[in-house]
Amino acid sequence: MISSIYFAFNYFITVKYRIIKSSKNEVFNVAYEASKHRCKEAKIDDLFDLCENTIVTLNVPQEAELITVEMVSSIRNLLQTRRNYKKMMVNLASKQPAFKRLQTLIGVGEESAAMILGEVYDIALSKKAENFASYCGLTPRNKKSGSSVDTHGKISKMGSPILRHAIYLASEYARRHNPYLANLFARVKNGNKKRHKLAIVAVANKMARYIYAILKHDSDFVLLYEDLMKLPEDTRTTFFQSITTDIPEKTRRCIYKYSDENGVVHDFTFTGNDLEE
Structure with a gap:
């Protein structure tokens, strides 16, 4: 404004x-x-x-x-x-089936989905999710010095900077709303402000792996009940308090999916609350 x-x-x-x-x-x-x-x-x-x-x-x-x-x-x-x-x-991107599927991943909107599809020519070229994360430049860069033990330094920044930028921005939203990634972010950051960027990179790396799975298997991203139950109770409780399954027929909010204890998949949207305070 x-x-x-x-x-x-x-x-x-x-x-x-x-x-x-x-x-x-x-x-x-x-x-x-x-x-x-x-x-x-x-x-x-x-x-x-x-x-x-x-x-x-x-x-x-x-x-x-x-x-x-x-x-x-x-x-x-x-x-x-x-x-x-x-x-x-x-x-142009909306004409591809994967365009809508990518948007089921929390944090990925229309523009970021289009940027991802514009940079990923053929997902089959990546044999594993780890290879795709490397292509995005979101894997640690190994540092060697003489006889010292290998240590993990900054991210490699190999591959497409546009793809890396799109995933990084999506990760900022995802770490506040995706309960899996909110938990990962909190665990890596461990209350230390100096570890914020390190935690974001960890989330971005995980996002790259999710994107790989969506494109590889041509499937939506679904928050699975069994995985939700593995999260800390406060994270899980906050998540369910921040969503609603009562979705208007016409809405501009992004619609995501989660499965219940019976394996039934439900659509939901966020009410505006963040998992991270």
């Missing part, structure tokens, strides 16, 4: 002194439309206070204003082009 408001102000009210000279109602209308009706009047009050307490050059050359408008216009066009390409990418 902030970026859209920023571009709106730079495009229509190019410099700070023009904001001050404008009425709050005029500025609010610009921000309200740019933020898709999410901007509040209190934000405009804060904006005016900020501008009034900032040193402003009152005599701004017209050339400077024109340059500002042209630069912002170019950025807006580039962002729109980027959005158009993303839509094209998703549209």
Whole structure:
């Protein structure tokens, strides 16, 4: 929202002194439309206070204003082009059966599913899930020094950086909502803030293996009852409190799957609560 408001102000009210000279109602209308009706009047009050307490050059050359408008216009066009390409990418990927299956994996949305399919040409080229994780560059890089014992350093970063980026971003969501990965993240991090990145990499590695299984076996990702029962009770309880199986016919929320004690698979969505506090 902030970026859209920023571009709106730079495009229509190019410099700070023009904001001050404008009425709050005029500025609010610009921000309200740019933020898709999410901007509040209190934000405009804060904006005016900020501008009034900032040193402003009152005599701004017209050339400077024109340059500002042209630069912002170019950025807006580039962002729109980027959005158009993303839509094209998703549209092409949606024609593949695996597109919907990948989205049953918690953390993978339309764009990340499209990025994954765009980078994975043939899953059969990877004999094992470990090989696929290596292709993603999400395996530890072994370090050897003379006669010392091998140690695990940073990730290898081999293979596709686009694929690695897509999985890494998906992992940030997954470690807060997928109970398996929330438990893995907490176990690796062990309460140490310095181990956050290490824990995320562990989650991303596991995500790569899940993706491999989905593509290899052409199947959905299902949270199995027997695996859920192996998790700590508090993690399991928090998970079931954060989901609902009462899904509207039309919903924009991602729909996932879990099996009960009888092996029956149920669809569910998240209510918005994270497993990690």
